[in-house]
Amino acid sequence: MKKVIHYLVSAVLAAFGLLTLFLSTSVIFDLFGIRAKEGNYVLFVVWSNFISSFLYLIAVYGLLASKNWTYKTLGLSAAVLTATFIGFLFYIQSGGIHEAKTVGAMVFRIALTLTFALFAYFTINKRK
Template identity: 35%
Template sequence: MSPNSHANSLKLAGFVAILFGVMTVFAGGVALFGGKGVEQAVGDAVPFVLWFNFLVGFFYILAGVGLVLRRKWAMLLSGAILSASLVVLALLFMHVMRGGLYETRTLGAMVFRCVVWLAIFGVAKRGFGRATSF
């Protein structure tokens, strides 16, 4: 792959991360702070997953900006987001296995988040295969 295509891939991954982050912060904010009407719609949300997703959404945006600007720290942040998401997914599975209340869509959403961040991290790793500055 040419350096130009790496730069384009990083930009695309960055824009995806930013969009995903904005949507995550918005949806999480509504779910957490939307009041009684929203509580019913959310159903059996798992509080630690809801808070994690809301808070990490800000880091999605930061990582996205870093990828667009081709900053190597964004690759490291993307890896940290992926790792943290996998830990939360494992904790969610433990919660489910212990009989905790949950929504099936929560499991699907966490798996989806992990897949998205695996892809973004993969693009970042390939994009920063050459030496770049932090």
């Protein structure tokens, strides 16, 4: 049963990483008309999501191969996202144009990333 949960979490992280990669790349490079659909996106937030997408995919390998560094990779992603979120809050306070949904999306992404990091820590590092 533990293996099933491990593979399920890996699959969810892979899907989340691939979706993040697709969406951030589409906004950065204006693919498929997604940039127009995003409205008032903030480019540095999109770039941090782009960076995190690669960290997620690296972490998927780490989860599947039970590598000790997996939680650190996800922690790095959470740190990047948190620093970006703090910068984003300053951006909002200075009157920057943005979509209100971005605040909730950033909080969700940080919380989910931390959840994945904790899962990796407790299933890989505590087991060894």
